[in-house]
Amino acid sequence: MRLLALVTAAVAAALLLASCGGSDDAKGGKKVSIALTNNGCAPAKLSTPAGPTTFEITNKGSDKATEFEVQKGSEILGEKENITDGLSGSFSLNLQPGRYTTFCGQGTPKGVLVVTGKAQKAQANPQLDAAVRGYDRYVRDQVVALRTATKAFTDAVRAGDVEKAKQLYAAARVRYERIEPVAESFGGLDPAIDARINDVEKGQEWTGFHRIEQALWTKGSTNGMAPIADKLDEDVGLLETKVDAASYQPAQLANGAVELLNEVSKSKITGEEERYSHLDLVDFQANVDGAKQAFVLLRPALNRRNPALARTVASRFGGVDAALAPYRRGVTFVDYSTVDPAQRRKLSQAVDALGEPLSQVGGTIVAS
Amino acid sequence: MALTRRALLGAGAASGIAAAGIAGYEIGASSSDEEAVAGTAVPFTGRHQAGIATPAQDRLHFAAFDVVVDDRRSVQELLREWTAAAARMTAGRPAEPSAPNALLPPTDTGEAMGLGPSQLTVTIGLGPPLFDHRFGLASARPAPLQPLPLLPGDELDPERSGGDLCVQACANDPQVAFHAVRNLARIGRGTVVMRWSQLGFGRTSTTSRSQSTPRNLMGFKDGTNNLKAEDGAALSRHVWVGSEGPAWLRDGSFVVTRRIRMLIETWDRASLQDQQETIGRTKTAGAPMGERHEHDPVDLRSGAIPADAHIRLAAPDTNRGVRILRRGYSFTDGFDDELGQLDAGLFFIAYQRDPQQFVELQRRLGANDALNEYIKHTSSAVFAVPPGVRSGTDWIGRGLFEAPN
Numbered sequence: 136m137r138l139l140a141l142v143t144a145a146v147a148a149a150l151l152l153a154s155c156g157g158s159d160d161a162k163g164g165k166k167v168s169i170a171l172t173n174n175g176c177a178p179a180k181l182s183t184p185a186g187p188t189t190f191e192i193t194n195k196g197s198d199k200a201t202e203f204e205v206q207k208g209s210e211i212l213g214e215k216e217n218i219t220d221g222l223s224g225s226f227s228l229n230l231q232p233g234r235y236t237t238f239c240g241q242g243t244p245k246g247v248l249v250v251t252g253k254a255q256k257a258q259a260n261p262q263l264d265a266a267v268r269g270y271d272r273y274v275r276d277q278v279v280a281l282r283t284a285t286k287a288f289t290d291a292v293r294a295g296d297v298e299k300a301k302q303l304y305a306a307a308r309v310r311y312e313r314i315e316p317v318a319e320s321f322g323g324l325d326p327a328i329d330a331r332i333n334d335v336e337k338g339q340e341w342t343g344f345h346r347i348e349q350a351l352w353t354k355g356s357t358n359g360m361a362p363i364a365d366k367l368d369e370d371v372g373l374l375e376t377k378v379d380a381a382s383y384q385p386a387q388l389a390n391g392a393v394e395l396l397n398e399v400s401k402s403k404i405t406g407e408e409e410r411y412s413h414l415d416l417v418d419f420q421a422n423v424d425g426a427k428q429a430f431v432l433l434r435p436a437l438n439r440r441n442p443a444l445a446r447t448v449a450s451r452f453g454g455v456d457a458a459l460a461p462y463r464r465g466v467t468f469v470d471y472s473t474v475d476p477a478q479r480r481k482l483s484q485a486v487d488a489l490g491e492p493l494s495q496v497g498g499t500i501v502a503s
Numbered sequence: 504m505a506l507t508r509r510a511l512l513g514a515g516a517a518s519g520i521a522a523a524g525i526a527g528y529e530i531g532a533s534s535s536d537e538e539a540v541a542g543t544a545v546p547f548t549g550r551h552q553a554g555i556a557t558p559a560q561d562r563l564h565f566a567a568f569d570v571v572v573d574d575r576r577s578v579q580e581l582l583r584e585w586t587a588a589a590a591r592m593t594a595g596r597p598a599e600p601s602a603p604n605a606l607l608p609p610t611d612t613g614e615a616m617g618l619g620p621s622q623l624t625v626t627i628g629l630g631p632p633l634f635d636h637r638f639g640l641a642s643a644r645p646a647p648l649q650p651l652p653l654l655p656g657d658e659l660d661p662e663r664s665g666g667d668l669c670v671q672a673c674a675n676d677p678q679v680a681f682h683a684v685r686n687l688a689r690i691g692r693g694t695v696v697m698r699w700s701q702l703g704f705g706r707t708s709t710t711s712r713s714q715s716t717p718r719n720l721m722g723f724k725d726g727t728n729n730l731k732a733e734d735g736a737a738l739s740r741h742v743w744v745g746s747e748g749p750a751w752l753r754d755g756s757f758v759v760t761r762r763i764r765m766l767i768e769t770w771d772r773a774s775l776q777d778q779q780e781t782i783g784r785t786k787t788a789g790a791p792m793g794e795r796h797e798h799d800p801v802d803l804r805s806g807a808i809p810a811d812a813h814i815r816l817a818a819p820d821t822n823r824g825v826r827i828l829r830r831g832y833s834f835t836d837g838f839d840d841e842l843g844q845l846d847a848g849l850f851f852i853a854y855q856r857d858p859q860q861f862v863e864l865q866r867r868l869g870a871n872d873a874l875n876e877y878i879k880h881t882s883s884a885v886f887a888v889p890p891g892v893r894s895g896t897d898w899i900g901r902g903l904f905e906a907p908n
Contacts, residue, residue, distance in 0.1 A: 189605070227605055386606055451693055477662075488571070488693035498607030 166191055171200035171218060175243035184252040185232045190215070193223040200239035205248060207235055209322045210377070229384070262436040263385040263500065269432040270388050271381075274314050277425075278371075278378045281310035285371045289364035292347055295357045304351070305417045305467060308344060308409075312421035313428070314378075315398060316391040321377045327370045331407065342366050345411075352411035388433055389497030392426035396490045399423065404483045406471050416468035419482075420459060427452055430493070436500045444495055451489035458485035543675075544620035547593040549891040550754050551743065552899065554624030555828065555854050556732040558711035560673040563703030563832040564680040565760065565850065566688065567630070567666030567884060568695040575638040579904045581694045585627060585670075585687050586898035595620035598686035612689065615682035623674040625683050627899045628758050628886025633667045643903055645749055647757065647857045648887045654862070655869030656880060663699040663762060663882035671758070671852070673830075677704065699882070701762060703832020703850045710830060716789060716797060720765055720833050720847055721877070723782050724789030727797055728818075730828040741826045742854050751902030754890035756854045759827075759861045762834070762882035765848035770877045781873040783812030811873040822864055828854040848878065858885050 165186065170177040171194040192203045192215055204214040205228060212235070215224040230250045237246035284307040291300035311318065311329065319325045326334060328343045335341040342363055350360050402408040403419040430448055437445045458481055462469045474482075545553050570578055588598040595618075597611030634644035650665065672683035681702075688697055707719040708726035712733050719725040730737055739745070744752045770778070779785055779792060789797040791814065793807025801808070801818055808815045819826050835847035853861055869875065889900050 447693070454693075484571070484696040488696075491689065491692040494608045498602065498604050501606060502604050 165189070168193070169203055169237075169239075170195060171197045171203065171239050173197045173199045173243065175200060176203060176237045176239040176246040179237075179244070179246040180249075181237065181246065182249045182251060183230065185230050185250050185254060186252075187227060188230050189225055189227045191223065191225045192218055194218045194220050196220055197240075199241070200243045202238075202240055204238040205235050206238060206322075207233070210381075211320055211322055260385075260436065262439070263433075266388060266432040266436060267383050267385055270383055270429060273428050273432075274317050274378055274381075277310050277314045278375045281307065281314075282368075282371050282375055284310055286368060289368050292351075292357050292364040293361050297351055297355055297357060300347070300357065301351050301412070304344075304348065304412060305414050308414065308418055309421040309424075311344070312398075312418045313425035315422065315425070316394040317378065317381065318374055319394075320381075321374065324370060324374055324377070328367065328374070331402075331410070343370070345409075348409065348411045385433065385436070386497040386501045388429040389493075389500065392429040392496070393490060393494050395422040395426040396486055396493065399486050400483065400490070404479055404486070406479075409471070413471040414468070415471040416459065416462050416474075420468065423452075423455055423459075426493070430496065433496060433500055437496060440499050440502070441495075444492055444499060447492045448489070448496065451485075451492060455485045455489050458482050543622050544594050545622050545624050547590040547891075548893060548895075548897075550893075552624075552626045552755070552888060552891045553593070554626035554671055554673055555742070555756055555758075555830070555888070556710060556738060557622075557624050557673075558714055558732065559706040559708050559830055560622050560624070560680075561675050561706055562673065562677040562680045563706075563850065563852075564672045564677075564684045564700070565703070565852070566670050566672075566684045566700040567698045568668045568670070568688075568691060569698045570633070570637070570667045570695050572694055573637050575640075575904070577694050578633075578638055579900075581691055582627070582900045582904070583898040584690050585625075586892060588686060588690055589625035589627070589683070589899075590892075590895070592683050592686065593620060593623050593625060595623075598690070612682065612685055614685075615676075615679050618676050618679050621674040621676040621679040623672065623679050623683055625687070626671040626673075626758075626888060628669040628671070628888040629900060629903070630666045630668060630884065630886045632665065640903065643749060643751070643906065645744075645752055645887055647859060648885065649858075651759065651858065651862060651883050651885055654865045654880070654883075656875050657869070657883065658879045658881055659883050660881050665884050666698045666886075668695060669758070669760075669884065669886045677702070701760075701834055701850050701882075703834045705833040707831045707833055707849055708829040710828065719831075719849055720767065721770055721778070721782070723778075723784060723786060724797060725831075725849075726829050727784075727789060728801065728814075730826055737826065738828070740856075741860070742828045742856055744856055749903075751900075751906055752887055752889060756856065756888045757858045758886050758888050759851075759853050759855070759858055760882070760884045761851040761865075761880050763849045763851050763878050764846065764881045766877050766879070767845050767847055773877070780809050780812060781877070783808045783814035809873065811871050813868070813872050813874045816868050816872050817864060822867065825860050825863055827860050827864065830854065854888070 165183060166189050167181065167183055169190055169192045171192060190203060190205070190213075194201060198220060201219050202214060202216040203218070203224075205212045213226050213228045215226050218224045231254050232250050232252055235248040235250065237248050239246070284303070288300060288303040288307045291303055315325070315329070318328065329345065330341060330343055331345050332341060332349070344367065346363050347360050347367070350356055350358070399419050399422045403415045403422065406413070406415050408418050409415045430452070434445055434449075459468075462474065545557055547553060572578070592598055592615070597616075599610035602608070602610050631644070631648050631650050634640045634648065670684055670687055672680040674680040674683070684700065706717055708729050709716050710729060710732055712731050716724040716727050730741060732738070742756050744755050744757070746753070748755070773781070775786060783792055784790060785792065788795070790799055791801040791808060792812070793802065793805050794800075801814060803815055803818060803820055815821060829851070830853065831849050831851040833847070834850045835845065837846055838844075839846040855861055889903065892899060
């Protein structure tokens with residue numbers, strides 16, 4: 136316990152410094168303090184003018200409320216999780232006028248955030264505008280292809296054709312993994328489509344790709360999978376509707392690219408994602424594809440700010456491609472269970488080498 | 504639990520800042536605490552790199568790295584960045600100046616904030632493979648910088664041996680040492696990958712007369728007759744590279760590291776007499792056998808010390824006067840799940856003017872030492888350690904990279 140106190144001291148000092156840095160920055164915007172309590176977010180009703188806003192969240196004694204989310208409808212615009220008793224955290228959003236929901240943890244009531252005033256016009260930057268338009272188009276293309284590929288896959292499942300379903304599985308996975316951070320931004324959709332067995336909460340039904348993956352590869356059967364297949368089609372359809380209505384900010388593209396790499400590090404390199412089919416490298420490549428797309432679109436803007444960073448990121452993408460090359464077999468990859476620990480380490484290190492400079496891109500393109 | 508308590512005591516005793524951190528964590532440190540913090544910093548600049556003759560700190564994080572790029576400039580740039588970050592962290596400051604905006608990742612990972620410098624030293628070394636064909640350094644390789652020959656009793660794991668570069672971070676707070684290695688690894692990402700790393704939780708050597716002799720995991724006082732920082736002439740003779748070495752390495756040294764796994768379960772069932780005869784010292788007082796006090800001279804002629812006792816075979820008189828500066832740490836990597844035993848021992852670190860000094864000693868020890876029954880060497884590495892930096896613009900290894908070829 137005493138050691139924990141010491142660690143907390145370091146965290147507290149870190150936050151102190153972080154906020155000092157923020158106030159030096161004229162673009163830091165307003166600060167809004169939120170306390171996490173067993174009765175939800177305090178204050179439960181908030182009003183603040185539009186513009187860049189930093190939420191500073193502290194938990195002083197709540198075991199139920201351990202996060203803070205700002206939601207518009209069911210879309211999570213920003214969040215900070217795992218703020219347990221005694222900890223603090225913060226995140227920033229550029230708030231547009233309107234009414235939002237705040238949420239601080241399962242079993243606590245939701246709150247309201249009203250943003251007043253005029254919409255904050257982002258500085259005109261044709262390169263960033265073009266990047267955002269390009270990304271919007273990319274996500275739409277992928278989600279349309281996802282719907283088609285998923286339908287072909289689920290048709291095979293419903294028809295009880297195990298071999299055909301196995302063959303069609305990867306094509307659908309690729310489309311999903313390329314745009315995973317977008318899907319994740321729509322709250323419950325990602326768990327419904329992509330949950331692993333251990334992600335499912337007690338009392339919830341396990342649905343989505345991996346439920347069917349398990350049936351196909353470990354049981355060699357589609358028994359009982361027809362309703363899961365139907366639900367998957369439905370959820371993918373819902374994702375398409377949400378993507379149609381979504382809009383993006385430039386920093387989101389960059390951060391989404393970093394998230395894709397984090398996905399690779401967290402669940403692909405470990406072999407957890409596709410634990411029955413061992414198609415982890417297919418997902419790995421798809422995550423990298425999505426990250427690269429965002430980077431390619433942002434590159435003109437980045438070139439103006441920091442061409443050396445752009446070159447480094449590009450060359451590190453090359454490093455990841457080179458690390459993947461030995462395992463490529465045409466459009467697909469070797470069974471990941473045949474990749475030994477030393478080889479996995481090389482893949483992991485190539486991803487880390489890319490992630491480091493890539494994490495600099497978001498803050499660099501939007502800096503004043 | 505003992506480890507946790509010890510970690511706190513160590514940090515508190517060394518700097519007085521741990522206690523202040525607990526009391527003041529809501530409001531941050533007061534100005535008098537900051538003065539106390541400044542007092543615990545080891546100077547970064549100097550003739551030699553810090554972390555060699557510096558009084559041995561309580562904690563270690565050692566890491567070896569492999570370079571994954573093939574251009575010399577990147578290595579040079581990395582050493583420059585590492586030097587700057589090491590200088591900052593040694594002074595208790597963040598690894599790099601803060602990021603210009605909150606949308607960028609922090610430039611320092613943060614876990615050392617409020618812990619003070621804790622006498623951190625960061626010592627950087629260059630391994631034999633750095634001098635292969637990749638970076639045009641082959642002709643600059645110091646002749647003694649070769650992978651160590653296979654020595655008697657070696658059971659080396661190649662994955663945990665060797666490396667292009669090494670970083671030795673020592674501090675009186677384990678989190679400060681970890682923080683230093685973590686941030687250098689972060690800065691190096693894309694240029695280097697970590698090859699292996701070792702944590703040490705307690706010093707097993709004394710490198711200054713101001714320090715008392717610690718005990719190793721065998722429960723014996725270790726390093727009583729080590730070279731000491733106060734022995735300037737002996738250090739010049741045995742530790743610092745002189746005119747025999749290339750200009751870029753003068754006032755530097757060579758470091759040898761050996762992960763020595765102790766077969767703790769076997770040792771613990773040896774009788775006290777066996778243990779004492781194996782080491783050549785009494786367990787409680789640490790006196791040479793036949794003597795009464797720890798610092799009584801070791802009399803190799805008295806017959807009290809067995810022929811195969813560790814201190815006899817390691818004594819300079821047995822080895823034509825050869826001495827080394829030991830700076831090792833007790834380690835545990837938890838549990839050996841293959842054998843179902845504690846995975847613990849001594850992470851041996853020695854600095855010497857020529858690695859041959861260690862090789863000669865280990866040839867004799869590896870072949871004859873009674874201790875061999877209870878230990879095995881599981882990793883081995885050697886690095887050339889360039890001299891210290893003289894100014895804020897200098898960097899470790901500059902003499903090597905900027906030398907006219």
